[in-house]
Amino acid sequence: MPDTRFAFAPPATVSVPVLGLAERFPVHRIYCVGRNYEEHAKEMGFTGREPPFFFLKPADAIVVADTGQAATIPYPSLTGNLHHEIELVVAIGTGGRNIRAADAAKHIYGYAVGLDMTRRDLQNDMKKQGRPWCIGKAFDQSAPIGPITLAAQAGAINEAPIWLQVNGVDRQRSTVAKLIWNVNETIEHLSQAWELHAGDLIYTGTPEGVNAVVRGDLMQGGVDGLTPISVRVV
Template sequence: MSYVITPPAPVSVPVVGSKDRFPVNRIYCVGRNYVEHAKEMGFTGREAPFFFIKPADTCLVLEAGQTGTLHYPSLTKDFHHEIELVACIGTGGKNIKAADAKKHIYGYAVGLDMTRRDLQGEQKKLGRPWCIGKTFDEAAPIGPITPAAQAGDVENAEIYVQVNGQDRQRSTVSKLIWNIGEIIEHLSTAWELRPGDLIYTGTPEGVAAVVPGDTLSGGVAGLEPITLKVV
């Protein structure tokens, strides 16, 4: 088959303990999925889950032990970090029950849902989509994927991010409002999940701005941590 332009190279993420890589299909993100983060954003309670999507090519893929370079994006003066556990789908499906969700997960990774908060806020006030606040080059950093069997008890793991060595976000995955199984159940009723999908499961409280020169270090206990420098 020939193309009128050269197709882009596929996006893929390294896998811990393997030379094979995980190809990325779609990126789903869950909004306001920790109670304290919902409060700091002006909301309370266990609202119905909602989602937004980032293109696969917004991934900033980090190799094990690498300090990545995160470019400060255009148009914003309020660039925020949101540390997240990422569930990586290995087996697709529709209408997946929460009790069966783990069968569809290949592994887990540490990710950041980077946000142009001022632009997102402007769109909220106007009742418009958040795309310009959430979707841009390098908006979805992600570290190496740990296969599920090697990831330990991720549902109770500590999750954190530090900026220049100081804690910004620190919580546990057990505080998710909608747990991983419930997220997959809800998602798979709206979209057919496919192998290669990434699910950013939500961020705890403590989201805040970074500026050029800052170094972010984030992790989820049992998974490969990530480090990035903002330039």
């Protein structure tokens, strides 16, 4: 076959470093779970264990925070209410459809700490109008993430504390055990709607305490057993 010719140079593959390895994790898609901690659902005006729902971010929304220094993200356009959402991120190493919760662990490559940055005012405006709220979630540099820890090295991740501080003050603090839909259940539901692929990332939801950040704020967050992240808004 002749070499494929492109109209212009295709973009570089988005990737995330893997702790302790030279190889990197190439990102395929970013799936996010909405309202997956009960107390966060309540602070957003909802209650109960509703069926899980999902939204996506583009792969190039990734900002890697792995240098030991704070990564930086620009305060995004069009918003006056930028919110932080600290999350456990699941990295898929083996894809599939209709994966059972009991088999989900076989598909997990590793875990990382991530931030689902949200233009809350734009999201709320779209909700009120009954329109998609991609503009509130899927903007440039809206998915900071730390290095991936291999699943076998992540310890008791399903019970791990999860936390976020802004300028050294607690904002979010909970445990992964409080997920409404745990990691395995999330993979089961997600794989019924999409075929999962190696390279997919799943942002599993955020606990209560989401709030606004402004230029100059330093966000530091983590999930015990994983490398914490540090991100400054500029």
